[in-house]
Amino acid sequence: MRKNNEFFVGYLKAPQSIVSFYKIVVPIFLLIAIAVGVWLSLNQQSAGKGVAELSNQSTMSGYLTLDPYPVLHHVGEEKRSVILVDRFKKSANDLLQPYANQWITVSGLPIDRGDWVMLQVPADAEVQVVSNKMGLEVSDQYLGEVTFEGEIIDSKCFLGVMKPGGGKVHRACARLCLLGGVPPMLAVKNQQGERLGYLLMNEDGSSASIPLSDKVAVPVRLSGTLLQRGELQYVRLNASNVKLLTGSKLADYGETLAQMSDEDVAMLNHDHDH
Numbered sequence: 001m002r003k004n005n006e007f008f009v010g011y012l013k014a015p016q017s018i019v020s021f022y023k024i025v026v027p028i029f030l031l032i033a034i035a036v037g038v039w040l041s042l043n044q045q046s047a048g049k050g051v052a053e054l055s056n057q058s059t060m061s062g063y064l065t066l067d068p069y070p071v072l073h074h075v076g077e078e079k080r081s082v083i084l085v086d087r088f089k090k091s092a093n094d095l096l097q098p099y100a101n102q103w104i105t106v107s108g109l110p111i112d113r114g115d116w117v118m119l120q121v122p123a124d125a126e127v128q129v130v131s132n133k134m135g136l137e138v139s140d141q142y143l144g145e146v147t148f149e150g151e152i153i154d155s156k157c158f159l160g161v162m163k164p165g166g167g168k169v170h171r172a173c174a175r176l177c178l179l180g181g182v183p184p185m186l187a188v189k190n191q192q193g194e195r196l197g198y199l200l201m202n203e204d205g206s207s208a209s210i211p212l213s214d215k216v217a218v219p220v221r222l223s224g225t226l227l228q229r230g231e232l233q234y235v236r237l238n239a240s241n242v243k244l245l246t247g248s249k250l251a252d253y254g255e256t257l258a259q260m261s262d263e264d265v266a267m268l269n270h271d272h273d274h
Contacts, residue, residue, distance in 0.1 A: 051160050053109045060119060061105040061130060065138055065230075068207040069183040069199070070096050072106070072119070073138050073230040081230035083118040083183060083199075084108070085156050089173075091181025091209070092121045101137070103130040113159040116197060120156075141228040146235065149221045149245065150188030152200065152212055154178050158185060171217035178213040186222065186235060198226070199234045211239035219245035 060082060062072035070084040070092045086092045087109070096106075105128045111118040151166055154177035158165035162173060166187060178184055184200045202208045203224075224237030 051112050053111070056109070057107050058110045058119065059105060059107040062103070063138070064096060064099050064102060064104050066093055066096065066100045068201040068205060069093070071138075071230065071232065072104070075117075079231065080117055081232045083116070083155060083232070084121050085118060085182055086180075087120050087122045089156075089177045089180040089182065091183075091207075093181060095121060095123060095125070096127065099127055099129060104128060105130055111156070111160045114195075114197075116155075116159050118156065118159050120161075138230045143226040143228055143233070145223070146226045147221065147223040148186055148188045148198070148235070149219065150186050151218070152216045152220055152242075153185055153187055154182045154216065155185040155197075155199065156182045158187065158197075166217065168217055174216045175213050178209045178216055181207060181209050183207075184209050184212045184216070186220075199232060200224075201234055201236055203236055203238050205236065208237070208239050212242065215239075215242050215244065221245055 060072055060075050062075040062082065064084075065071050065073065072082045072084055073079075075082050084092045084096060084106070086095065106119070106121060106125055108119040108121040108125060111120065153166045153170075154174040156177055157170065157173060162170060164170055166174075186198045186200055188196050188198070200208045200212060200222075202211065220242050222235070222237055222242045224235040227234045227236060
């Protein structure tokens with residue numbers, strides 16, 4: 001007489017064959033799940049080491065310029081140039097307009113990523129005029145004609161406010177920021193693997209935020225004039241000539257974000273002269 005096949009009944013003790021089966025299968029599935037999780041985490045693109053302070057205010061003093069974006073120059077012992085933005089998705093230009101071309105002190109929430117520093121200035125910020133130091137005007141230094149491939153991003157989110165602050169998942173947010181006047185930036189990776197950033201402005205020196213808002217968070221190729229203004233590097237371009245590249249792969253922008261080195265600038269000028 002044949003024995004009945006073992007059958008699992010919830011309110012009875014499980015048959016030994018089923019218990020033995022799951023003692024083997026469950027650990028295997030757990031190990032596979034752990035291995036997949038580790039593999040995914042190791043192969044995920046870095047969101048970067050940008051830091052945005054949400055509560056610790058910082059006070060900075062420097063010479064304020066507004067064109068094309070608010071920037072505080074000669075800040076601290078390192079004489080850094082600090083980009084100023086509103087606490088929300090908009091430019092701080094209107095708030096700071098009365099203090100243009102003056103030496104001021106202002107407080108806000110700092111954002112830091114590599115060579116780049118930004119300050120979020122609240123609408124009720126107290127701005128103090130230290131002195132009207134005319135003669136500190138920041139002039140442009142011509143660095144050469146350039147062509148870059150990379151991704152146009154909104155500088156505020158990319159430098160640390162959002163993670164990730166680039167790519168298609170961030171496109172809607174980035175577009176709103178640019179429409180509000182947040183400075184657009186091009187993030188690229190050079191042949192040495194370094195991640196570099198360049199602020200973008202129109203050919204006439206005005207803000208390119210709105211003209212570039214429909215070209216954000218996708219691969220692009222653009223050409224223009226590379227300028228140094230204070231400690232920041234800009235590309236002056238015609239927004240209508242920015243070319244969208246085919247494909248969906250975006251650059252790996254790494255942990256931090258630098259600016260073009262003096263050696264690279266010298267090489268650029270050498271190539272241009274010849």
